[in-house]
Amino acid sequence: MTKSSYRANRCRVPISYDRDAQSDTSAVHYPTVSVIIPTLNEAKNLGYVLPYIPDWVHEVIIVDGHSKDDTVEVARQMMPEVRIVEETRKGKGAALRAGFKAARGDVIVMLDADGSMSPLEISLYVGGLLSGADYVKGSRFMQGGGTSDMTAFRRLGNWGLTMIVRVFFGGQYTDLCYGYNAFWTRVLLALELESDGFEIETLMNIRALRAGLKIMEVPSFESDRIYGVSNLRAIRDGWRVLMTILRERFSAPKNKLATHWSWQVESPTQAYLEAPSAVNDETLPDTSTNLDEVKSTNGYRTSING
Numbered sequence: 329m330t331k332s333s334y335r336a337n338r339c340r341v342p343i344s345y346d347r348d349a350q351s352d353t354s355a356v357h358y359p360t361v362s363v364i365i366p367t368l369n370e371a372k373n374l375g376y377v378l379p380y381i382p383d384w385v386h387e388v389i390i391v392d393g394h395s396k397d398d399t400v401e402v403a404r405q406m407m408p409e410v411r412i413v414e415e416t417r418k419g420k421g422a423a424l425r426a427g428f429k430a431a432r433g434d435v436i437v438m439l440d441a442d443g444s445m446s447p448l449e450i451s452l453y454v455g456g457l458l459s460g461a462d463y464v465k466g467s468r469f470m471q472g473g474g475t476s477d478m479t480a481f482r483r484l485g486n487w488g489l490t491m492i493v494r495v496f497f498g499g500q501y502t503d504l505c506y507g508y509n510a511f512w513t514r515v516l517l518a519l520e521l522e523s524d525g526f527e528i529e530t531l532m533n534i535r536a537l538r539a540g541l542k543i544m545e546v547p548s549f550e551s552d553r554i555y556g557v558s559n560l561r562a563i564r565d566g567w568r569v570l571m572t573i574l575r576e577r578f579s580a581p582k583n584k585l586a587t588h589w590s591w592q593v594e595s596p597t598q599a600y601l602e603a604p605s606a607v608n609d610e611t612l613p614d615t616s617t618n619l620d621e622v623k624s625t626n627g628y629r630t631s632i633n634g
Contacts, residue, residue, distance in 0.1 A: 362433030376443030421528030466548030
């Protein structure tokens with residue numbers, strides 16, 4: 329029995345298959361996916377998120393900022409296998425960075441806990457990565473996308489900030505301030521994130537451009553939050569986004585790793601230690617996911633009500 333490996337896109341995540349059983353889809357080992365969900369008092373909204381995450385997702389990580397409600401308990405009831413990360417620092421950026429650090433999958437998907445982002449779109453993002461992209465971001469302003477949760481003032485501000493980024497950094501972004509993104513975990517080496525607030529999403533988009541990543545935008549629809557009030561403040565957070573753009577354009581130090589070939593190697597340390605020996609099939613990591621351990625109904629996770 330002969331095993332071959334195909335390293336998908338520049339991030340070189342292995343997809344292995346058995347040549348003797350190519351007609352059997354169970355013989356294909358796809359990259360594992362980690363979904364990161366920052367939470368702060370979102371117990372009532374989790375019912376519109378967790379049950380709809382596809383059951384082929386390898387792990388779901390809740391990064392909780394010390395919620396005062398029973399967010400963590402509800403998450404565990406709905407999804408017993410969920411991983412909980414407690415984050416003491418304030419801000420969405422701090423929560424996302426904690427989730428990125430804890431992620432064990434080959435792919436990371438960012439998802440809000442308020443139900444505004446549809447988990448049913450995850451396959452669209454992962455599909456973009458498997459087709460060759462390094463970084464896939466959602467857009468509410470492409471054909472097929474949309475939003476029911478954006479005022480005219482916020483829409484104008486988002487458009488203006490998007491145009492500034494296009495002038496300063498190039499690219500063809502149609503939506504800058506939207507946090508539904510997916511990327512190969514290895515890309516974190518090139519992004520080198522440090523922001524703690526909402527502006528982290530803009531920072532990621534800019535540094536993806538600066539690093540020369542293969543970026544794909546996909547249409548996404550943003551729904552209204554069902555319960556609670558958003559922590560987003562248009563003027564305050566818009567100003568922080570603008571300052572992030574200006575800092576990245578005029579004063580940010582160059583990330584030499586971002587444009588260096590070494591981050592594209594599957595494991596920089598291992599590659600250095602083993603060079604120049606060839607990598608064989610035995611050294612390739614197993615990226616398969618045991619879907620038998622995940623309870624599902626019609627391809628999606630079972631809710632608390634069964």
